[in-house]
Amino acid sequence: xxxxxVVMEIICNAGEARSLSYEALRLSRxxxxxxxxxxxxxxRECINKAHLIQTQLIEEDQGEGxxxxxxxxxxxxxxxxxxxxxxxMAVEIVALNKQLAEK
Numbered sequence: 001x002x003x004x005x006v007v008m009e010i011i012c013n014a015g016e017a018r019s020l021s022y023e024a025l026r027l028s029r030x031x032x033x034x035x036x037x038x039x040x041x042x043x044r045e046c047i048n049k050a051h052l053i054q055t056q057l058i059e060e061d062q063g064e065g066x067x068x069x070x071x072x073x074x075x076x077x078x079x080x081x082x083x084x085x086x087x088x089m090a091v092e093i094v095a096l097n098k099q100l101a102e103k
Contacts, residue, residue, distance in 0.1 A: 003068065006057065010050045010076040014083040017046035021083070021090040028097040036094045043087045050080050 024039035054077070061067040 003070075004072070006053055007070075007072050007076045010053050011079050013046045013050035013053075014076070014080045017043040017050070018083045018086050020046065021087045024090050024094055028094040031097075031101050033094065033098050033101070040087065040091055040094060043090070047080075047084055047087060050083075054080060 020039045020043035024036040024043065027033075027036035027039060057067050067073075
């Protein structure tokens with residue numbers, strides 16, 4: 001697959017994961033924890049897809065500069081890492097909202 005398409009796959013999967021994570025937060029505020037947890041699970045699947053692509057690029061590069069580093073590639077990596085953080089925080093916030101709702 002062409003590098004531009006590979007990079008766009010990372011961006012698209014990360015973007016979908018971020019959207020799903022924020023949707024989970026909204027659902028948890030509405031106390032729909034089952035739906036929130038489903039969104040978080042879907043977000044994790046998207047992150048896993050993006051991470052697999054990232055891993056394949058790293059393996060292809062082998063630390064030897066075989067994969068050209070472009071601004072779009074850097075953007076994709078940044079997008080993925082911030083999405084992973086957002087999803088992890090969403091998991092914690094949904095859990096906190098659930099705890100508060102049970103009191």
